[in-house]
Amino acid sequence: MLVPDSAPLAQPRYTSVQQMAWGKLGSSLPYDRIGQRYPQQASVWAHPTIHFESFPTSTHPIPYELPEDMMPNDVFMWSKKNTGIECFQPVATSISMPHDSTEESMPSTSASPATTALPGSLPATNTSSSSCQLHTGIDIVGINPGPHDMWGNRGRSVGSRGPVLCQSPKWAHDMNEPLRESLKAAWEDLQKHNGGPHAYQQQNTVTFPLNQEDITEVHVEQQYRALKLVTQSGRVGYFGEPDMRDWFVRKVVGGERIVGISACFGALGGWSESARMWSHLKLSRVGVVFERVDGEGRVIGKEEEKEMREKGVVFEEGKVVMCSE
Structure with missing residues (x-):
């Protein structure tokens, strides 16, 4: 920057x-x-100690999304004192467009703001079109650390921690004019039927207990629809759309310790056919945050690493690979 x-x-x-x-x-x-x-x-x-490595961009980019350099990235870090990692993932309706027809049906992101189609005016609600269709899937909306003391205190979260409009039954079908009153009614529906703003959070949160283990692998589905965190014992925390097959994978190598991920919530999610609006922003990019350590687990700072390299010390370098399951 x-x-x-x-x-x-x-x-x-x-x-x-x-x-x-x-x-x-x-x-x-x-x-x-x-x-x-x-x-x-x-x-x-x-x-001085934290390194960052980004996963590649989505294999099926959506042209009407904001340019990547305009979307903020945030950092989620875990530690052994946290009891677990919690992922807030509501079920939402989204617009799906086959990759081979995207360029023909949608304008390029390089177009000026005056010529770029806005999400609210997408012609994508015509589900008979071969270039776009509606589908229901699970969106990753927020990631929270589990409580780490007897008072239930937590560390820093990323993304959303509460309910989003797509969780109201009114969002998909009952958004009538005037829209402002319909939006208010949807929020009131969330409060009325689910005991306040936190009930939907619990209902749609998947928790992965850390059990005092280290995360040694980070897997991200190639369209950022799912995330997997793997510990040194092989336990897997799976978040997002189930049964995904194609992944970006980053495994820890010797002399590294993965301490967190960066996350960008910049993709539009939760399309409402009746309101012709999006409900929320979902996960759109991930990176790995890691530190270099010696054989005793001591953190090696970047200046020390530089001096060691100058003396001929070779550090093993990790890399992101693509795999299918």
């Missing part, structure tokens, strides 16, 4: 990722040596 020369000299505004990695409110973030000026080329990932 580049910061323009006109950036304020004091109290720079950091991204949430930087604040998470460097400390509360970014109090530990680095400054250059001349006064308090924010570094001109300070990377979001300019952290």
Whole structure:
């Protein structure tokens, strides 16, 4: 991330990722040596120990989505003190478009805002079209850490933690004009029939207990419809659309410890045919966050790693691979 020369000299505004990695409110973030000026080329990932590796973009990109560099990425980190990882995943209606006909039916993301079709005006509600159809699937909407003490405290979550409109029966079929009143009625329906804003969260949350284990593999379905986390004992936490076959896979290698993932919730989900609107944003990109460690588990900082490489030490490098099951 580049910061323009006109950036304020004091109290720079950091991204949430930087604040998470460097400390509360970014109090530990680095400054250059001349006064308090924010570094001109300070990377979001300019952290002394944390490394980041992104999975590839979706194998079936949707042209009407926002450009990737306009969508925020956030970091979810786990630790052995957390009891588990919880994924909020409601069932939602979405628009599916075969990859081979996408370019013909939809404009390119490189088009100007004035010529790019907006989601609310998509011709995709014509389910008889061969280029697009409605389908119901599970969306990954948010990821939460499990409670880590007797008071139920949790660490930092990413994405949504509460109900989304597609969980109301009214969303799919009963959104009538005026739309504002219909939206209000849908939210009231969520509250009335499900005991408040947290009931749907429990109903649609899948929990994977960590059991004091390390995550050694991260698998992401190639269209970001599902996520798998695998521990060193082979236990699997599966989130999202079931029975997926094609995956991006990143396994830990010697001298590494996976400590979290980055997650972008930038894809539109929960299409309402009657309201002609989307309900929420779903998972659209994932990256692996890891640290390098020595044989005793001590974290090796980036400066130390650089010095070791200069002395001829070779570090094993992990990589993302594609696989089918």
